[in-house]
Amino acid sequence: MDRRDFIKTCGTVAVASMIDASFFSQALAQQKDGMFQAYKKALLVKQDGSPLKEEDIKPHVNYIFFYPYASTPCYLLNLGEEVPPLEIKLKDGKSYQWSGGVGSKKSIVAYSAICAHQWSYPTPQYSFINYYPPDTPSETTKKAGIIQCCAHLALYDPKAGGSVIDGPAEFPLASIVLQEEGGNFYAVGVLGKDQFQEFFDNYRTELRQQYGSTAKARELVDKCIVMEVDKYVQAVVRC
Amino acid sequence: MSKQWSGVNRRELIGGAVAFGLTAPLMVYARPQKRQKAQVVIVGGGYGGVTTAKYLKKENPNLDVVLIEERPFFMSCPMSNHFLTGLMELTPLCFSYNVLEVKHGIRVLNDKVLGVELDKKVVRTSSGYIAYDYLVLSPGIDYDVEDKPFYKESLVYNPPAFKPGSEHIYLKRLIEDFEGGDIVITVPPPPYRCPPAPYERAALIASMIKKNNLKAHIYFIDANERPIINSEGFLSAYYDLYKDIATYITSAQVRDIDIHKRVVKTSHGDFKYDLANIIPPMKASGLLEDAGLLRKGQKWVEVNPLTFESSVKNVFVIGDACQSYLPKSGYAAHSEGKMVAKIINARIKGKEVKEEYLQMICYAMVSDKEAIMTEIAFRYDTVSKRFVPTHREDNQRKESTAKRYEEWARGLWRDLFS
Numbered sequence: 001m002d003r004r005d006f007i008k009t010c011g012t013v014a015v016a017s018m019i020d021a022s023f024f025s026q027a028l029a030q031q032k033d034g035m036f037q038a039y040k041k042a043l044l045v046k047q048d049g050s051p052l053k054e055e056d057i058k059p060h061v062n063y064i065f066f067y068p069y070a071s072t073p074c075y076l077l078n079l080g081e082e083v084p085p086l087e088i089k090l091k092d093g094k095s096y097q098w099s100g101g102v103g104s105k106k107s108i109v110a111y112s113a114i115c116a117h118q119w120s121y122p123t124p125q126y127s128f129i130n131y132y133p134p135d136t137p138s139e140t141t142k143k144a145g146i147i148q149c150c151a152h153l154a155l156y157d158p159k160a161g162g163s164v165i166d167g168p169a170e171f172p173l174a175s176i177v178l179q180e181e182g183g184n185f186y187a188v189g190v191l192g193k194d195q196f197q198e199f200f201d202n203y204r205t206e207l208r209q210q211y212g213s214t215a216k217a218r219e220l221v222d223k224c225i226v227m228e229v230d231k232y233v234q235a236v237v238r239c
Numbered sequence: 240m241s242k243q244w245s246g247v248n249r250r251e252l253i254g255g256a257v258a259f260g261l262t263a264p265l266m267v268y269a270r271p272q273k274r275q276k277a278q279v280v281i282v283g284g285g286y287g288g289v290t291t292a293k294y295l296k297k298e299n300p301n302l303d304v305v306l307i308e309e310r311p312f313f314m315s316c317p318m319s320n321h322f323l324t325g326l327m328e329l330t331p332l333c334f335s336y337n338v339l340e341v342k343h344g345i346r347v348l349n350d351k352v353l354g355v356e357l358d359k360k361v362v363r364t365s366s367g368y369i370a371y372d373y374l375v376l377s378p379g380i381d382y383d384v385e386d387k388p389f390y391k392e393s394l395v396y397n398p399p400a401f402k403p404g405s406e407h408i409y410l411k412r413l414i415e416d417f418e419g420g421d422i423v424i425t426v427p428p429p430p431y432r433c434p435p436a437p438y439e440r441a442a443l444i445a446s447m448i449k450k451n452n453l454k455a456h457i458y459f460i461d462a463n464e465r466p467i468i469n470s471e472g473f474l475s476a477y478y479d480l481y482k483d484i485a486t487y488i489t490s491a492q493v494r495d496i497d498i499h500k501r502v503v504k505t506s507h508g509d510f511k512y513d514l515a516n517i518i519p520p521m522k523a524s525g526l527l528e529d530a531g532l533l534r535k536g537q538k539w540v541e542v543n544p545l546t547f548e549s550s551v552k553n554v555f556v557i558g559d560a561c562q563s564y565l566p567k568s569g570y571a572a573h574s575e576g577k578m579v580a581k582i583i584n585a586r587i588k589g590k591e592v593k594e595e596y597l598q599m600i601c602y603a604m605v606s607d608k609e610a611i612m613t614e615i616a617f618r619y620d621t622v623s624k625r626f627v628p629t630h631r632e633d634n635q636r637k638e639s640t641a642k643r644y645e646e647w648a649r650g651l652w653r654d655l656f657s
Binding site for chain 2: 115117118119120126128139140141150151152153167168198201202235237238239
């Protein structure tokens with residue numbers, strides 16, 4: 001661990017420890033390559049503002065919420081079966097321990113919905129990156145149970161920490177670390193190689209239009225409204 | 240000094256000139272005496288060159304990378320048919336090279352390359368010589384018109400618009416000024432830049448005629464026996480949407496063009512025109528022939544298919560200029576640029592790169608709202624020692640595919656210029 005990594009680790013652990021003591025050791029364990037970043041702990045809520053419960057997360061429905069920033073979209077999925085932890089190895093030699101699903105069946109996962117290839121993301125107008133349930137395979141790639149971006153056919157595996165299955169992406173989707181406490185769900189941080197800097201660099205104009213200013217788009221959230229992606233996006237583009 | 244350097248001050252330039260024993264007015268970019276950085280020179284600021292430069296620096300920020308491009312701004316050829324037919328403004332297609340300098344520390348030289356001296360490992364520009372350890376040549380295409388004077392003459396009157404820039408702007412004006420009559424569009428034999436482009440252009444011009452209710456007819460004269468990609472999708476669109484306003488003539492050779500009488504003479508008869516888009520045969524940029532990388536009669540530079548390295552060690556040729564298993568396209572050049580950046584960075588570190596076969600994905604409009612697409616994967620057949628493509632074409636024209644097309648292009652631009 002070089003000096004920069006060490007400082008980053010200390011900083012991250014300090015933030016993590018302020019957030020949740022029980023999370024401290026887990027975060028520390030995942031720090032090996034500086035691949036975990038803690039953010040504000042945010043409660044997942046329904047559109048009516050009440051806390052999201054496990055029964056609200058229907059299997060294989062593509063839900064969207066925004067975390068850790070007000071404008072950075074994430075997908076929440078109940079994959080209908082236990083999703084075990086996994087070590088994710090990146091092409092650049094780094095690795096991290098993905099902690100698998102949460103909930104009573106350990107089937108609930110969440111990922112950043114910014115494509116790790118060229119940063120396509122769900123907007124109120126279009127979503128080119130989407131989840132394809134097991135019974136609805138992609139017409140183009142014939143694969144199901146995947147997250148696929150239709151712009152350049154980057155394919156990710158939601159059961160395997162967002163790993164790249166096929167296509168041009170160099171990195172997995174960044175994973176959103178979820179915690180369940182007393183039947184409520186919280187997002188607490190981001191694991192893996194996030195694409196936030198590229199997102200903010202590329203979409204300044206769009207974010208200004210949608211949020212009024214880039215500063216508002218970059219506000220950290222402490223509450224995330226979860227909704228079906230079809231309700232947020234006008235045209236869900238599947239392929 | 241008219242040529243613009245970035246990251247090189249006057250003293251370095253003059254010092255370089257002395258170091259190389261050159262006299263004014265040539266300016267020289269010198270390698271410092273105690274150089275600790277490897278130096279890569281990239282010729283050509285299109286999809287291939289820009290990608291290589293950016294990914295070299297992304298992986299290795301300390302690397303000394305120079306990108307030489309004659310044009311002051313980047314203009315995308317992908318999506319330029321949208322521009323020609325009024326579906327997109329020119330602005331989204333254009334980018335400044337500044338971001339490469341400011342954000343990524345790439346030295347961009349806005350200059351013309353006059354020659355490459357492979358034995359001395361230098362590139363000659365109108366400002367002087369630039370030495371390199373690794374050279375990436377991504378200069379694109381030239382029109383192959385030297386032995387066909389009629390094509391050469393036609394270039395000025397009927398811009399092919401297969402090299403981004405003023406050709407597109409002039410052709411767009413010709414299209415806008417067209418009020419009716421006969422249109423001739425010709426397609427050369429492959430390989431040429433962007434296989435679906437002529438077919439897309441014909442469809443979009445037909446779509447414009449239909450939309451504007453013009454009294455016009457398109458004679459679409461193809462050297463090939465059918466569209467060389469997405470044949471089913473293009474043919475069904477031509478038949479379903481444009482059969483009354485267009486005639487598709489296949490396996491036809493252009494034999495002469497009378498620019499005064501406005502007639503294209505072909506193996507299938509003569510066609511008068513009021514508007515013509517004559518797309519001539521193509522070959523690799525003449526720069527590569529001058530450098531000695533093309534044998535007599537060769538149109539494209541042979542490279543190692545896995546590394547894109549030419550017959551000269553550490554000299555890579557990517558993009559449309561090389562003879563590769565990938566079709567000639569901006570997307571392919573982009574993928575090749577990433578690959579070559581990986582290889583160069585690995586070599587500098589004394590490492591090997593895992594073999595990788597690249598994939599292709601491309602889209603084409605068949606009307607002002609609908610598009611078709613294809614994805615091509617490749618495998619290497621050890622018996623025939625050839626790359627075998629597997630096409631996954633979606634020939635059902637859809638509006639959603641047209642939206643994907645736009646996102647496909649915007650993603651590439653994000654990757655190049657952010």
